[in-house]
Amino acid sequence: MQMDGHQIQIDGERLWDSIQAYAQIGATAKGGVKRLAFSTLDYEARDQFVDECVEMQMSISRDEIGNIFATMEGSDVELPAVLVGSHLDSQPTGGKYDGALGVLAGLEIAKSLYAAGKRPMRTLQLINFANEEGARFAPAMMGSGVFAGKLNLAEMLEKTDLDGVSVQQAISLDRSGAHPTREGRPIDSYFEIHIEQGPLLEMEGVPVGAVTGAQAQRWYEATVIGSEAHAGPTPMIGRQDAGLGAAELALAVEQIALAHGPDGRGTVGVIVPSPMSPNVIPGSVFLTIDTRHPEEDVLLQMKDALLNAANQIAEKRRLQVEITETWHSPMTPFDERLVSRLEHFAAERQLDCRRIWSGAGHDAVYVAASGVPTVMVFVQTKDGISHNESESIKKEDAVAGCELLCDAVLERLFSEVEL
Amino acid sequence: MQMDGHQIQIDGERLWDSIQAYAQIGATAKGGVKRLAFSTLDYEARDQFVDECVEMQMSISRDEIGNIFATMEGSDVELPAVLVGSHLDSQPTGGKYDGALGVLAGLEIAKSLYAAGKRPMRTLQLINFANEEGARFAPAMMGSGVFAGKLNLAEMLEKTDLDGVSVQQAISLDRSGAHPTREGRPIDSYFEIHIEQGPLLEMEGVPVGAVTGAQAQRWYEATVIGSEAHAGPTPMIGRQDAGLGAAELALAVEQIALAHGPDGRGTVGVIVPSPMSPNVIPGSVFLTIDTRHPEEDVLLQMKDALLNAANQIAEKRRLQVEITETWHSPMTPFDERLVSRLEHFAAERQLDCRRIWSGAGHDAVYVAASGVPTVMVFVQTKDGISHNESESIKKEDAVAGCELLCDAVLERLFSEVEL
Numbered sequence: 001m002q003m004d005g006h007q008i009q010i011d012g013e014r015l016w017d018s019i020q021a022y023a024q025i026g027a028t029a030k031g032g033v034k035r036l037a038f039s040t041l042d043y044e045a046r047d048q049f050v051d052e053c054v055e056m057q058m059s060i061s062r063d064e065i066g067n068i069f070a071t072m073e074g075s076d077v078e079l080p081a082v083l084v085g086s087h088l089d090s091q092p093t094g095g096k097y098d099g100a101l102g103v104l105a106g107l108e109i110a111k112s113l114y115a116a117g118k119r120p121m122r123t124l125q126l127i128n129f130a131n132e133e134g135a136r137f138a139p140a141m142m143g144s145g146v147f148a149g150k151l152n153l154a155e156m157l158e159k160t161d162l163d164g165v166s167v168q169q170a171i172s173l174d175r176s177g178a179h180p181t182r183e184g185r186p187i188d189s190y191f192e193i194h195i196e197q198g199p200l201l202e203m204e205g206v207p208v209g210a211v212t213g214a215q216a217q218r219w220y221e222a223t224v225i226g227s228e229a230h231a232g233p234t235p236m237i238g239r240q241d242a243g244l245g246a247a248e249l250a251l252a253v254e255q256i257a258l259a260h261g262p263d264g265r266g267t268v269g270v271i272v273p274s275p276m277s278p279n280v281i282p283g284s285v286f287l288t289i290d291t292r293h294p295e296e297d298v299l300l301q302m303k304d305a306l307l308n309a310a311n312q313i314a315e316k317r318r319l320q321v322e323i324t325e326t327w328h329s330p331m332t333p334f335d336e337r338l339v340s341r342l343e344h345f346a347a348e349r350q351l352d353c354r355r356i357w358s359g360a361g362h363d364a365v366y367v368a369a370s371g372v373p374t375v376m377v378f379v380q381t382k383d384g385i386s387h388n389e390s391e392s393i394k395k396e397d398a399v400a401g402c403e404l405l406c407d408a409v410l411e412r413l414f415s416e417v418e419l
Numbered sequence: 420m421q422m423d424g425h426q427i428q429i430d431g432e433r434l435w436d437s438i439q440a441y442a443q444i445g446a447t448a449k450g451g452v453k454r455l456a457f458s459t460l461d462y463e464a465r466d467q468f469v470d471e472c473v474e475m476q477m478s479i480s481r482d483e484i485g486n487i488f489a490t491m492e493g494s495d496v497e498l499p500a501v502l503v504g505s506h507l508d509s510q511p512t513g514g515k516y517d518g519a520l521g522v523l524a525g526l527e528i529a530k531s532l533y534a535a536g537k538r539p540m541r542t543l544q545l546i547n548f549a550n551e552e553g554a555r556f557a558p559a560m561m562g563s564g565v566f567a568g569k570l571n572l573a574e575m576l577e578k579t580d581l582d583g584v585s586v587q588q589a590i591s592l593d594r595s596g597a598h599p600t601r602e603g604r605p606i607d608s609y610f611e612i613h614i615e616q617g618p619l620l621e622m623e624g625v626p627v628g629a630v631t632g633a634q635a636q637r638w639y640e641a642t643v644i645g646s647e648a649h650a651g652p653t654p655m656i657g658r659q660d661a662g663l664g665a666a667e668l669a670l671a672v673e674q675i676a677l678a679h680g681p682d683g684r685g686t687v688g689v690i691v692p693s694p695m696s697p698n699v700i701p702g703s704v705f706l707t708i709d710t711r712h713p714e715e716d717v718l719l720q721m722k723d724a725l726l727n728a729a730n731q732i733a734e735k736r737r738l739q740v741e742i743t744e745t746w747h748s749p750m751t752p753f754d755e756r757l758v759s760r761l762e763h764f765a766a767e768r769q770l771d772c773r774r775i776w777s778g779a780g781h782d783a784v785y786v787a788a789s790g791v792p793t794v795m796v797f798v799q800t801k802d803g804i805s806h807n808e809s810e811s812i813k814k815e816d817a818v819a820g821c822e823l824l825c826d827a828v829l830e831r832l833f834s835e836v837e838l
Contacts (some may be wrong), residue, residue, distance in 0.1 A: 035786070126720075196652060197651075198648075198649065198651070198653050199654070199657065201650070203657075226805065227802060230616050230617065231684060231686035231688060232617070232636070232685075232709075232777070232779040233615060233617025233618075233777070233803065234778070234803055235617070235680075236677050236683065237677075238622075241673070243669055243687055243690060244669060244687075245740070247665075247667070247669040248670065250662055251666050254655065259653050261654075261655060262655075262656070264655065265653075265654075265655065266655070267660075267698065267700055269650060269662070269695065269697045269699050269701060270696065270697055271665075271701075277689070278709050279686065279709050280686075280806070282687075282688060282690075359650075359651030360651040360652050361651070383644075384648060384652065385647075386649060
């Protein structure tokens with residue numbers, strides 16, 4: 001299976017230096033990165049990526065939503081291409097590794113092939129997906145969503161940031177010199193390496209994970225309506241305190257997630273009481289509920305439990321509790337064959353690797369949802385912290401993860417056999 | 420005791436018409452009143468009050484914080500004066516009765532004396548306390564607080580509204596023509612009638628209450644600190660969700676108030692999670708806690724219980740919970756002799772009247788705290804709702820309450836005996 005890509009090895013030092021170098025673009029005082037989508041700093045990182053690819057004679061194209069494709073043509077151009085991607089944009093106070101690791105791992109694979117003078121059998125295409133974070137322009141994973149046909153291009157181009165600048169306007173500043181043409185070539189497979197953004201690998205002392213897919217998500221908005229009243233004269237008995245209803249709802253969300261553990265997740269991230277005055281009993285509260293589970297039917301059971309809990313709280317406290325589902329992201333399994341190959345190569349390298357579900361969304365999720373055989377490698381993340389300037393990973397884990405990714409990518413690049 | 424004031428009766432129709440007339444000044448579309456302290460509309464109401472008093476040959480003075488005093492000199496100017504007051508300012512979406520009832524009840528007593536050609540033995544002084552609501556300029560009860568020597572005049576004059584206008588500047592717009600001199604005459608007693616702003620009288624079908632004093636209050640600010648993390652990849656076990664800690668704290672506040680019932684009160688009115696994102700576990704939450712009880716030592720027991728609950732939540736959820744007391748308003752008993760006189764006159768009138776604690780702050784509380792014998796009459800409030808345009812009371816209850824107040828005021832006005 002390995003063919004003659006087998007001898008190619010990535011250069012771990014070069015990879016790590018590259019990550020640290022890109023982290024200087026938009027570096028923050030606290031050691032993080034601020035590289036909002038389509039900002040000057042994002043363009044600087046994009047340009048640097050394009051320049052490095054051009055140096056290796058890779059051809060560059062850019063599609064209408066701003067995704068950058070760097071192509072190393074394979075010896076057999078009829079064979080579907082192997083894609084490696086992630087994103088260079090960051091959160092406003094993001095870390096050095098979220099996204100950049102994946103783009104630069106792909107770049108390192110290309111550099112290793114180029115340095116070895118090896119032309120792959122299949123075409124290798126590196127992708128920098130635009131606006132994965134959604135921090136400046138919502139929604140997140142905009143570039144991969146449009147690429148995968150899951151988000152509407154025209155709608156996305158009209159999205160604006162808080163200053164009223166549209167995606168269309170922001171993309172027009174692209175100085176990459178690439179042709180704004182849509183990529184349409186057949187795809188063999190998609191690979192992405194990313195920091196875990198959770199604590200599981202660290203808790204188990206495992207450096208890398210073979211990602212089996214992304215959890216299903218259902219998001220809700222809840223409104224708890226009670227009766228605003230004066231905190232002094234109003235007896236405790238008989239109050240219709242929307243704040244306490246919301247508190248019980250938040251705790252119910254936790255209980256529901258625990259009851260559907262260990263994979264169930266339930267989070268109340270937003271709580272806004274009204275009228276928000278120290279001596280007024282809240283008359284209403286708005287809150288958001290984020291639920292996740294790898295299995296769709298379990299996620300629906302969690303929904304039932306949520307609606308039941310809401311009814312019980314409403315009845316007990318004589319409140320109205322209204323719950324509206326605002327978003328459903330279906331469970332997205334990755335390609336089982338590719339997951340197995342990751343495990344195979346990890347075993348060959350005597351690298352400790354466990355299967356893991358992705359709780360977060362990634363560009364890979366949209367790509368997988370469009371039917372492309374997809375897999376991800378996760379790298380252990382310090383304290384599970386991301387979207388934070390203190391985000392950190394170990395160099396040896398990053399290198400080990402990229403070596404593993406490279407093994408699987410090379411196997412596809414040098415295989416004429418279809419998946 | 421009653422002397423020759425005994426025959427004076429207020430005119431209930433005139434009182435009610437007066438209340439409705441003042442409610443036109445700043446009337447809102449929903450039937451409420453917007454008359455923020457020192458606004459043009461507040462000055463309109465103040466001017467109307469002054470005009471009505473001047474028509475009765477009362478003398479007007481105004482102190483440095485903007486309280487208006489309208490004085491009907493008694494036949495024996497050596498005797499300490501009897502004060503009747505409340506406030507004409509309102510909440511932004513306030514009701515017709517909160518404050519205005521008390522000022523206009525005093526005015527009605529003066530009108531009744533004037534119409535009957537009766538000069539009281541003691542001086543009658545009507546007071547419109549400035550900025551009771553604190554809605555435009557915090558803190559609340561500013562005028563009575565300065566009058567009572569409990570708030571510092573210079574500090575209060577520097578307080579600004581959201582537009583940066585200071586109290587000093589706003590007061591300078593006063594067109595009442597009064598001299599800004601501080602009142603310093605000896606005081607016999609202070610009377611105030613006010614809507615209950617709670618549901619107790621209505622629940623018991625009692626039209627009026629004889630207020631025994633104001634509950635002690637302790638206010639706190641709490642910060643719950645956990646660890647911000649991604650709602651997807653982070654397992655339920657091991658989360659340090661500050662939002663859930665805050666939810667448990669809010670519910671603990673309720674339990675503590677219930678355990679110190681029926682007079683204990685505990686309210687969480689403000690809850691602000693951070694970073695306030697649907698898919699991020701709250702890393703910290705700010706909340707306010709308002710606790711009240713008529714007895715200081717019970718309120719301190721409630722404080723102990725609160726700190727214990729906070730520690731338990733912190734330990735159980737591995738959070739930091741910091742609680743800071745931000746305000747203490749001591750228990751303020753009203754004058755037992757005056758309370759008893761109210762009960763006496765209620766019995767004479769076969770008016771159903773019960774003793775009641777004030778859960779809210781009132782101008783009377785500062786006046787009582789300064790050592791002046793003080794009492795309040797409460798009027799049943801529809802659904803206990805105030806600080807709301809739908810605030811409502813029954814005409815017959817308002818009239819009965821004012822008659823009761825008038826009985827007690829006249830007794831003092833026509834008595835040369837000291838309390």
